[in-house]
Amino acid sequence: MWSHSRLLELLNIEHPIIQAGMAGGVTTPELVTAVSNTGGLGTLGAGYMAPEAIRDSIQKIKHLTRSPFGVNVFVPEFPQATENEIRRVNELLEPFRNELGIKAESKPQVDEKLFEKQIMVIKEQQVPVCSFTFGIPDQDIIKDLKNEGIVLIGTATTVEEAVLNEQSGMDIVVAQGSEAGGHRGTFSGSYSKSMIGTMSLIPQVADQVSIPVVAAGGIMDGRGVRASMILGAEGAQLGTAFVTCKESGAKQQHKEAILHTKETETAMTTSFSGKPARGIRNDFIEKMEGYEHELLDYPLQNSMTKGIRKEAAIQDRPEFMSLWSGQSPRLSQNKSAAEIIQSIIFQMEKINR
Amino acid sequence: MWSHSRLLELLNIEHPIIQAGMAGGVTTPELVTAVSNTGGLGTLGAGYMAPEAIRDSIQKIKHLTRSPFGVNVFVPEFPQATENEIRRVNELLEPFRNELGIKAESKPQVDEKLFEKQIMVIKEQQVPVCSFTFGIPDQDIIKDLKNEGIVLIGTATTVEEAVLNEQSGMDIVVAQGSEAGGHRGTFSGSYSKSMIGTMSLIPQVADQVSIPVVAAGGIMDGRGVRASMILGAEGAQLGTAFVTCKESGAKQQHKEAILHTKETETAMTTSFSGKPARGIRNDFIEKMEGYEHELLDYPLQNSMTKGIRKEAAIQDRPEFMSLWSGQSPRLSQNKSAAEIIQSIIFQMEKINR
Incomplete structure (x- = not known):
């Protein structure tokens, strides 16, 4: 065929x-x-x-x-961000960093x-x-x-x-x-x-x-x-x-989240990277809702949230991780x-x- | 098969x-x-x-x-609306009614x-x-x-x-x-x-x-x-x-709009009826964006916009009509x-x- x-x-x-x-x-x-x-x-x-x-x-x-x-x-793409915009994003990210006990990144780093x-x-x-x-x-x-x-x-x-x-x-x-x-x-x-x-x-x-x-x-x-x-x-x-x-290198929390969620539990968000992406709705996505117009453009925002995502995985806090998933998680399998x-x-x- | x-x-x-x-x-x-x-x-x-x-x-x-x-x-469903809520919606609809030269409906009518x-x-x-x-x-x-x-x-x-x-x-x-x-x-x-x-x-x-x-x-x-x-x-x-x-009884403007639009030109809106619906993006949808939280619940909002939609069709103003369409209008045919x-x-x- x-x-x-x-x-x-x-x-x-x-x-x-x-x-x-x-x-x-x-x-x-x-x-x-x-x-x-x-x-x-x-x-x-x-x-x-x-x-x-x-x-x-x-x-x-x-x-x-x-x-x-x-x-x-x-x-x-090569967007710019002003000092003020960066300060504002650091402000928005501070509660998450505090929860995880990590210090603020001062600037986005992009090669x-x-x-x-x-x-x-x-x-x-x-x-x-x-x-x-x-x-x-x-x-x-x-x-x-x-x-x-x-x-x-x-x-x-x-x-x-x-x-x-x-x-x-x-x-x-x-x-x-x-x-x-x-x-x-x-x-x-x-x-x-x-x-x-x-x-x-x-x-x-x-x-x-x-x-x-x-x-x-x-x-x-x-x-x-x-x-x-x-x-x-x-x-x-x-x-x-x-x-x-x-064989996937996804974090265990990410795999578990997909394996146990429903088709209604994903959301579009720009909060992790500055670009819209679909992931499983969690605290980070929900708390950043309404602030999306204040975020930095991709890839600057991605750089700003990197420390949070990494540390959240280490501390087993999936509520702050980017749990990317499409709309068919009920069909997922751990094979x-x-x-x-x-x-x-x-x-x-x-x-x- | x-x-x-x-x-x-x-x-x-x-x-x-x-x-x-x-x-x-x-x-x-x-x-x-x-x-x-x-x-x-x-x-x-x-x-x-x-x-x-x-x-x-x-x-x-x-x-x-x-x-x-x-x-x-x-x-x-049987939602209620206060006098103030109705007054606000009449305010929001006034520019469209003025454009069409029709008078304001004072109250939603639902049987x-x-x-x-x-x-x-x-x-x-x-x-x-x-x-x-x-x-x-x-x-x-x-x-x-x-x-x-x-x-x-x-x-x-x-x-x-x-x-x-x-x-x-x-x-x-x-x-x-x-x-x-x-x-x-x-x-x-x-x-x-x-x-x-x-x-x-x-x-x-x-x-x-x-x-x-x-x-x-x-x-x-x-x-x-x-x-x-x-x-x-x-x-x-x-x-x-x-x-x-x-054989469809859709208004001619509605048919034409579907036959000549692209997959990117539809939008979800609650502005016509109070319930989310997908239609071809037009002036009415765009001008009502940002006010959706002030609209009446379905079917009250539907009753409020009825006169506008009807008169817009008569006056050939598709920009104020509800041009419902799914996301595949490129596949539409007039057969x-x-x-x-x-x-x-x-x-x-x-x-x-």
Whole structure:
């Protein structure tokens, strides 16, 4: 049924399943390679990673698999913040820091050359697939990577963004529906207008681009993957489904939260990073509600909350952690990545019969 | 593939396609019967209709088809509003009334016995199918209608609401995803927590109830119907897809707006009726943003804006009309209802091959 799609050919994989390149330590080399070795595409979520760490992880990945894999990076933006804005955010974050007994960070720290350095490692390591979130990189980067034979995947949350990805030379576009956990990939137009459900987004995107479309958002099992393909996608990208799996590097509290929550318990928030993202509603999200217009832009806000998130995990205080999750947590399972993929394939074959 | 589902048997229809019971004049007897005569289930949107008008429409429907059809009604609520609250809403609505040259309505007018009277007509007319929005009616009504052999369909926007529908004795439950146009069916829990995308909602609901599930929200064609069925539904309910069709009684401006808009141009608003609903963003929605906490509860607010909506249609001012639409307007077509259903069936058969 899906043995000859352009997507499978482009990516040189067996099953139309991409593990999303989630940042923040979820995508261990063990997870990436478990997915790739089972015939899907594992992806290292390198968005926040230093170039040396990316190089290390890629080398581990290459040691653990001969199959293709991807690396996901964040197209950068360079916002500014005044001293006053920073002081105000420190004020807003103080109650959480006090609860955790840590001192205030005085300034956001962002490496403005990070993306360039990440791209250099991706080229140097001849990574088979590179995917982008939060925008489309400059044409010289796109041409450079394509010259190296690297397959490029862009992210879109609207039809217009999908068309921009195609026009820029992306080989594949992930269409991310509003159900998706973690950050919105929106880069053109307002966030609120770009919250399009997967059921609506996929056919409308598929009708307007000719490159292969990959569906994302709320997809956790064979029903979701097969439904996506009927809607016009050639495959699906799953994030939350892999957060809870055994090889995932997600914090235990994060895994437990997903495994025990309901579809009504996620919320969109900008409070952790400055960009809208979907996570399980907790104290941090609720207490920051109403202050979102005072936060710093991404990635400055992300830098400001880093200490809180890290310390909250150490002290086992999930109420202050970013517990990213899509809207289908009732479908989550604590199995190995291979078992998850095999059960997806089994379900899909059953549906096809 | 779908020739033997419980849904088709219960409803005694040929195709797993339900035309949503949209209120406000969209569902003419011609539309309802065009759908039913093509093998789907047409539904009269009787939510706001007086009993005499419902009786008239049902008699016309019976004259035009021998196939089953449904009538949709709204489970009532009885909010109060103080003189001050009403005065404030009149203040907020004044600019629109001035633009249209109409005088202020002084008070909301709501018939608190409307639902009872509607149910009496449904019984008296031996309507084959009755569907409910905004809640679950009392047990005596449910038992009474079931005793008459009327098949009952409830509406849910969360797993919990679907389970409540099943427990109450509903025969079928429509699971309405966040893509859906028009009013949210939410009746238990907060609206914002109940905005679950169709891709997430259907499998999670299907896993938790044993009555047949019908998917709604963003579904406009054979891809959507077939995908819904793979996700665990036995059929789909389409609203926006039928608003633009030839037999629809929707105002011409409403049809045109859907046919020419994009997936990013709808918004959730409570400003027309007091209940959250998805429509195409226009002046009325945008100017009322920020005042939503000052509006009257449904159905009082609906009564307050009625004159504006009616007069705006007459004066061809779509910027003040409620242009309900789901998130897939790019898939809309101005064809006959029969052509829409036939093209859905054709697409579904093509997918199955």
